[in-house]
Amino acid sequence: MKVRVPGKVILFGEHSVVYGKKAIAASIDELAVTAEIKSSTNEKISSIALENFGASYEIANSQLLDKMPSDISLVDCHPQNHILESIYEYATETNIIASVPLICILYIYIFMVVETKKFIPFDLIVSSTIPMGAGLGSSASFSVAIASIFIKYFMNPEIDRHQDLTDRWAFTLEKIIHGNPSGVDNKIVHYGGLLSYVKQRSEVSFQPPEWFHSLKFVLVDTMIPRDTKKMVNNVSIKFQRRPKLLGDSFKKMDEISNKFEQFLKIFKCEKMAFSAISNLFSKNQHHLKVLGVSHPVIEKVITISKKHGHQAKLTGGGGGGFLVVLINPNVDEKDEVYFYKELTLNGFKYYNVKLGGKGLQFEE
Ligand SMILES: Nc1ncnc2c1ncn2[C@@H]1O[C@H](COP(=O)(O)OP(=O)(O)O)[C@@H](O)[C@H]1O
Numbered sequence: 001m002k003v004r005v006p007g008k009v010i011l012f013g014e015h016s017v018v019y020g021k022k023a024i025a026a027s028i029d030e031l032a033v034t035a036e037i038k039s040s041t042n043e044k045i046s047s048i049a050l051e052n053f054g055a056s057y058e059i060a061n062s063q064l065l066d067k068m069p070s071d072i073s074l075v076d077c078h079p080q081n082h083i084l085e086s087i088y089e090y091a092t093e094t095n096i097i098a099s100v101p102l103i104c105i106l107y108i109y110i111f112m113v114v115e116t117k118k119f120i121p122f123d124l125i126v127s128s129t130i131p132m133g134a135g136l137g138s139s140a141s142f143s144v145a146i147a148s149i150f151i152k153y154f155m156n157p158e159i160d161r162h163q164d165l166t167d168r169w170a171f172t173l174e175k176i177i178h179g180n181p182s183g184v185d186n187k188i189v190h191y192g193g194l195l196s197y198v199k200q201r202s203e204v205s206f207q208p209p210e211w212f213h214s215l216k217f218v219l220v221d222t223m224i225p226r227d228t229k230k231m232v233n234n235v236s237i238k239f240q241r242r243p244k245l246l247g248d249s250f251k252k253m254d255e256i257s258n259k260f261e262q263f264l265k266i267f268k269c270e271k272m273a274f275s276a277i278s279n280l281f282s283k284n285q286h287h288l289k290v291l292g293v294s295h296p297v298i299e300k301v302i303t304i305s306k307k308h309g310h311q312a313k314l315t316g317g318g319g320g321g322f323l324v325v326l327i328n329p330n331v332d333e334k335d336e337v338y339f340y341k342e343l344t345l346n347g348f349k350y351y352n353v354k355l356g357g358k359g360l361q362f363e364e
């Protein structure tokens with residue numbers, strides 16, 4: 001059994017979403033996490049290969065026995081510290097590389113064993129084309145891939161509560177990786193298309209209008225490493241110091257997300273939509289700068305993009321990581337090449353992508 005889960009970009013509302021404002025996210029067609037699971041050839045040992053980390057593990061069922069609480073249920077999914085601590089000891093003894101994803105996998109496996117009342121050894125391979133730790137939602141795609149493949153593989157596939165269980169488990173695994181995520185990332189990569197998301201209040205997953213698929217987007221890697229958790233924390237500190245300033249920006253970002261939703265209904269082709277959406281990109285980026293999550297290199301990519309007629313904004317946690325560039329459909333394709341040349345000359349990596357395609361997909 002195989003599963004493919006795409007990456008994501010936040011088009012509007014990163015950070016403000018943490019404060020209850022609306023965010024708009026889109027799945028990325030070209031980048032994805034894939035996971036494949038098979039029954040193990042050895043009836044007592046499971047194997048896990050995390051290809052992006054060059055890490056593989058063999059886990060004997062006997063090693064997990066003493067970590068097996070009896071009083072847990074699959075529907076009771078939130079990170080439980082006492083179970084996590086015992087797995088953490090095991091995972092860090094085994095290999096410090098990739099201890100967090102390994103913990104996620106063992107955590108859900110333990111729940112599967114308790115639920116099904118049997119050890120079913122497996123061989124699991126996880127690989128991904130989504131650059132990690134850069135704002136494209138690799139942790140969410142990983143979490144949805146693991147949650148969905150384990151639930152489908154170990155449980156009765158007829159159970160129709162799978163979608164909901166997968167959502168809740170993916171969010172649990174995201175929390176193990178991230179601490180306190182808003183939830184927007186795992187929803188968009190699960191369902192694909194576009195997502196309008198307000199934390200704990202509303203989420204509408206929808207297919208974009210046809211013209212949206214004709215818009216060209218470029219994801220530019222600043223190659224500056226950053227940490228989402230730290231960026232979210234920095235914003236929280238700044239919000240305590242400057243509540244009015246940041247509060248206003250959060251409100252404006254909410255309005256931007258609402259405007260974008262209206263534009264999707266009003267416009268009929270990508271050429272008409274470009275300047276309106278590009279204006280929203282620019283405004284959203286301004287507010288992200290006010291929050292303090294931009295970076296000189298992010299600003300540099302925006303300047304280069306503008307010079308060639310395109311509009312860019314950071315996407316995700318910021319402080320480095322990726323930008324999403326909206327390509328001007330009125331610029332000739334041969335002139336577009338000069339933009340890519342300039343990005344490359346400046347040492348940036350870029351990916352041409354389409355947004356808003358399929359979410360999670362299984363292959364038997
Ligand atoms: N292909 C993968 N294999 C194993 N773990 C992964 C994979 N992709 C993501 N992860 C997990 O997600 C973490 C990256 O998440 P994070 O720093 O939040 O960045 P992002 O913005 O890409 O989600 C990794 O350190 C790892 O724990």
Ligand SMILES: C[C@@](O)(CCOP(=O)(O)O)CC(=O)O
Nearest residue numbers: 014015135137181182316317
């Ligand atoms: C900054 C934030 O809004 C998005 C973070 O995205 P990423 O993890 O950098 O891909 C945080 C969140 O929504 O939990």
